[in-house]
Amino acid sequence: MLDLYVWLAGYWLLTRELLLLAAAGVAVSSLDDLLFDALYFARQIWRRMTVYRVWERADASSLKGPAADAPIAVFVPAWDEADVIGQMLATFARTMRHPHYRIFVGVYPNDPATRAAVASAGDPRIEIVVAPHPGPTTKADCLNAIWRGMEAHERAQGVRFKAVVLHDAEDVAHARELDVIDYLIPAKAMVQLPVVPFADPQSRWIAGHYLDEFAESHTKDMVVREAIGAALPAAGVACGFEREMMGRIAVALGGAPFDPDSLTEDYELGHRIHARGGKAVFVRIPGTRGEPHVTTREHFPATLETAVRQKSRWLLGIALQGWDRIGWQGGLAARYMLMRDRKALLNALVVIVAYVAALAYAAAIVLKSTVPDARLLPAVVEPGSALHGLLRLTTILLAWRLAMRMMFTGRQHGIIEAVRALPRAFIGNIVNFLAALRASALYVRGAIRKTAPVWEKTAHRFPETVAHD
Structure with missing residues (x-):
């Protein structure tokens, strides 16, 4: 019996330490998120009391046209995208209202299927740029090939593009996207529009958790980043850049604006623009009055x-490679945002520790009510103790965090998806933990073997209803 008592005492101590570790980590991260919430709501209240009392809320259809006819270059890097690229290009060309643009699609010499799909679009505004190396390389390398193709077009045609817009081969762009970007550039060096995932009836939980994350990130987080003067990370799609700023970055990097060794070239580009004093803006604007936003x-x-x-690619590029490549540059706001970006790896571990601690605590409660020796031990969490107070605080913070997630998801996708966001928080945490493990393993393996990164993309699909509208 003594051995059992000793074993239970050790289990009690381990459970208490796990609870303390998890509660401390969750509290620190949740208080950081709470600060972001406070900044967002304070900004919303201030704008309602000041800006919107003087100015009407704009919509994309009310924006004045460009002063000149300088065209916009749209970059679409494509590796193994034969299944979607043709539909994406046809939809873009059919629906985009802006009259002056040219689409440059980067393909690889060993990917004839994608090249044929691009050529089948049959639109004179679409130009194929063949990368100089067999694929896949990195997305940044493909974008650099497109950049050089755009420069060759400028020299041959005697034109100068006003802006560069990035898109992926599966994107459904809003018809007024280029109007918004054209209106804001060159006053802004970078314009980022929201990204909204499609709800997938076949994957309510895995694909669905992206709905929740982007609803909060591209409604609240990006707005606060801009408000405090930190760098805006480009999302890689629905983002426009002033061509002149891109040209200066290209000169600094030896001829092209994207670093081919980067796995998150869009994120780094936002930081490079900020470091050069370029102004960036995140824009949520309706297409017309009463319509959904331009996304x-x-x-x-x-x-x-x-x-x-x-x-894992995002975490590897932003949290791990970003630490090596960007460091801790900029002022207080910039450094704070870099910290928030990089805490994702630690958060993934803390959340799993919290799940384990919660299960261990629940087991301890069952043991105390059923095993005689366990009744001799004090409670794992004694009422009035510091741990008890910390756990109450984290419970309140977690309830607030889940409420915020549900609120932002509900705003974007409706009440049903808001309810689903509650269990999807657990699923998202599991995905993020597994991604953190994989990203860390890839980072260590790459450091040891000194291997160059490659474009590790997933299979894409284009919505059939949009393609045939």
Whole structure:
């Protein structure tokens, strides 16, 4: 019996330490998120009391046209995208209202199917740029090939593009997207529009958790980043850049604006623009009065494996490579945002520790009510203790966090998806934990072997209803 008592005492101590570790980590992260919430709501209240009392809310259809006819270049990097690229290009060309643009699609010499799909679009505004190396390389390398193709077009035609817009091969762009970007550039060096995932009836939980994350990130987080003067990370799609700023970055990097060794070239580009004093803006604006916002929509990974692969690439590029490549540059706001970006790896571990601690605590409660020796031990969490107070605080903070997630999801996708956001928070945490493990393993493996990164993309799909509208 003594051995059992000793074992239970050790279990009690371990459970208490796990609870303390998890509660401390959750509290720190949740208080950081709470600060972001406070900044967002304070900004919303201030704008309602000041700006919107003087100015009417704009919509994209009310924006004045460009002063000149300088065209916009749209970059679409494509590796193994034969299944979607033709539909994407046809939809873009059919629906886009802006009259002056040219689409440059980057393909690889060893990917004839994608090249044929691009050529089948048959639109004179679409130009194929063949990368100089067999694929896949990195997305940044493909974008650099497109950049050089755009420069060759400028020299041959005697034109100068006003802006560069990035898109992926599966994107559904809003018809007034280029109008908004054209209106704001060159006053802004970078314009980022919201990205909204499609709800997938076949994957309510894996693909669905992207709905919740983007609803909060592209409604609240990006707005607060801009408000505090931090760098805006480009999302890689629905983002426009002043061509002149891109040209200066290209000169600094040896001829092209994207670093081919980067896995998150869009994120780094936003930081490079900020470091050069370029102004960036995140814009949520309706297409016309009473209509949904001007956004880009796309399908996100629908299986656990593909979601983990995608998110591990993001974590590897932003949290791990970003630490090496960007460091801790900029002022207080910039450094604070870099910290928030990089805490995702630690958060993934803390959340799993919290799940384990909660299960261990629940087991301890069952043991105390059923095992005689366990009744001799004090409670794992004694009322009035510091741990008890910390756990109450984290419970309140977690309830607030889930309420915020549900609120932002509900605003974007309706009440049913808001309810689903509650269990999807658990699923998202599991995906993020597995992605953090994979990203860390890839980072260590790459450091040891000194291997160059490659374009590890997932299979994409284009919505049939949009393609045939």
